[in-house]
Amino acid sequence: xxxxxxxxxxxxxxxxxxxxxxxxxxxxxxxxxxxxxxxxxxxxxxxxxxxxxxxxxxxxxxxxxxxxxxxxxxxxxxxxxxxxxxxxxxxxxxxxxxxxxxxxxxxxxxxxxx
Amino acid sequence: xxxxxxxxxxxxxxxxxxxxxxxxxxxxxxxxxxxxxxxxxxxxxxxxxxxxxxxxxxxxxxxxxxxxxxxxxxxxxxxxxxxxxxxxxxxxxxxxxxxxxxxxxxxxxxxxx
Numbered sequence: 376x377x378x379x380x381x382x383x384x385x386x387x388x389x390x391x392x393x394x395x396x397x398x399x400x401x402x403x404x405x406x407x408x409x410x411x412x413x414x415x416x417x418x419x420x421x422x423x424x425x426x427x428x429x430x431x432x433x434x435x436x437x438x439x440x441x442x443x444x445x446x447x448x449x450x451x452x453x454x455x456x457x458x459x460x461x462x463x464x465x466x467x468x469x470x471x472x473x474x475x476x477x478x479x480x481x482x483x484x485x486x487x488x489x
Numbered sequence: 490x491x492x493x494x495x496x497x498x499x500x501x502x503x504x505x506x507x508x509x510x511x512x513x514x515x516x517x518x519x520x521x522x523x524x525x526x527x528x529x530x531x532x533x534x535x536x537x538x539x540x541x542x543x544x545x546x547x548x549x550x551x552x553x554x555x556x557x558x559x560x561x562x563x564x565x566x567x568x569x570x571x572x573x574x575x576x577x578x579x580x581x582x583x584x585x586x587x588x589x590x591x592x593x594x595x596x597x598x599x600x601x602x
Contacts, residue, residue: 379532408590415498417594418533418578425587433589465532469588476521476582478590480532 378402381466381481387489388453388460396451396484398466406469407449408478411435411462418465424449425471453486461488492516493581495593503601508566510596512579515560520584524553524564527576527595536577537564569600 379400388394398407406425410418410433420433424443438457443449449468453460463485467478494513502508512522520541525533539546539553539562546553552565566573579593 406588410592415594417495418580418592420589420591423587423589431587431589434591463530467532467590469590471588476538477523477535478580479535482532483530485530 379466379468379479379481381464381484384482384484386484386486388486390488391455393452393454394460394486396453396464396466396486398449398451398481399447400449400468400479401447402468402470402479403446404468404470404475404479405446406471407443408467408469409433409439409441409449409451410465410467412465412483413462421451421464460486462486490515491593492519493579493591493593495579495596497596498594499597499599501599501601502569504571505568508564508569508573508598508600510564510566510577510579510598512562512564512593513560514562514581516581516583516591517560518583518585519581521582522553522555522562523580523582523590524551525578525580525592526573527578533578566598569598571600571602574598574600 408423409421422441424430466481523538524536527533576595583589
């Protein structure tokens with residue numbers, strides 16, 4: 376089945392540790408996005424990428440890093456510099472080359488700092 | 490600087506009636522607008538979209554209206570059903586910024602039986 380897979384579904388991190396959230400898609404989509412959801416804040420854009428080896432900062436990129444070495448994969452690293460990392464993280468992709476406009480989302484990763 | 494605004498955090502309607510969810514935007518470079526539905530602890534699912542060159546798009550019970558001069562769009566759900574109860578997000582694509590996709594804060598719709 377084609378889709379976007381985020382793993383793990385739940386993740387616990389100790390303060391001061393870096394942690395990487397996985398996002399893989401087998402839809403052959405060009406663009407990929409990372410969002411963060413907090414209560415009352417909606418979805419805020421962290422990073423996005425239109426093509427391999429290229430990505431742009433979103434609205435809240437501080438304390439995060441990404442890579443786009445393969446079209447299918449867009450991992451997000453939450454670094455120790457992110458002051459408030461506890462949130463629900465969502466990955467999305469869009470088939471721009473096919474004229475697509477709608478984003479397809481994964482099921483999310485709940486990150487909790489303990 | 491919030492470029493996509495959903496000013497109503499919540500909306501409650503009776504089953505069978507119309508639900509109207511509103512969204513305002515500030516960026517003139519937005520070329521596509523989309524509506525998503527989201528349940529807790531799940532990813533959003535796409536509902537309907539509209540190009541900035543159109544003023545209406547309809548898909549079954551869902552209709553989106555775009556008023557470009559007012560920088561306002563709305564989602565109409567008719568008739569509303571209890572299963573429509575969820576958070577609805579308005580999103581906009583920036584055609585001039587590598588297709589950055591920006592979301593509003595969402596509106597919680599509750600449809601009462």
